[in-house]
Ligand code: ADP
């Protein structure tokens with residue numbers, strides 16, 4: 001039996017590594033005019049690496065102790081940065097004591113009680129607003145090199161900085177080139193990370209339009225803005241801190257392997273392989289399928 005064109009296209013998309021959840025989604029994919037990528041876990045691989053541990057003299061903790069405390073606080077974290085911290089501590093042979101009273105603030109960081117101490121692991125923006133001095137330079141240097149810097153605070157005292165970096169996902173630059181050609185507009189990068197760190201990575205991927213320091217709700221606002229300007233927007237994300245943006249887009253595309261369960265549920269389409277060229281591939285396919293139907 002021959003399949004209707006849309007269903008045939010969905011089957012083809014599946015073979016190319018994109019699970020398209022319905023025929024309606026395929027039609028919407030065909031109409032996409034702007035693509036927005038999340039950074040951590042999406043443009044970069046889902047498993048960033050810890051690249052440095054810097055203990056500050058004031059808190060009087062060794063680097064190992066600092067890392068172990070941070071890992072304890074991050075133990076229940078679903079965030080790729082949190083997982084990287086836990087993995088690095090284990091690989092260093094450190095004992096990671098589980099954190100209690102774990103609180104995750106999406107787009108900001110986590111805090112928990114670890115061995116009786118209140119440990120916070122958070123992005124640098126807020127904490128450095130009120131000063132920071134030399135630490136600010138350390139953080140800026142790391143960010144200029146494309147590292148994500150997070151601060152560790154122990155019992156209210158700034159105790160150290162952790163540097164993390166994720167490798168670019170395969171096909172990122174090629175996906176950006178192809179999407180620009182397909183839609184006539186370059187993709188945009190939405191990130192909760194700092195502008196310096198984001199710019200470094202965006203440049204490698206060929207993305208000029210970078211919107212940084214966004215909380216999950218700000219990502220939704222950014223998508224609305226693009227939509228308000230007339231774009232039909234696809235958001236590609238891993239569901240960590242971008243689930244609302246995925247839901248608010250015309251089409252939400254989740255990274256299947258690294259993605260959270262929530263993302264897989266709410267997304268309209270799921271990329272089941274590691275290569276970001278799957279995004280332009282499925283949009284091109286959806287357009288052709290549309291043309292056949294019309
Ligand atoms: P992205 O938009 O790049 O995917 P997120 O919105 O997930 O990034 O996170 C934004 C920033 O919030 C991170 O760069 C980091 O500074 C901070 N952050 C979020 N979650 C955590 C966590 N679990 N541990 C440490 N820092 C975190």
Ligand code: MG
Pocket residue numbers: 038039040041042238239240241242
């Ligand atoms: Mg992310």
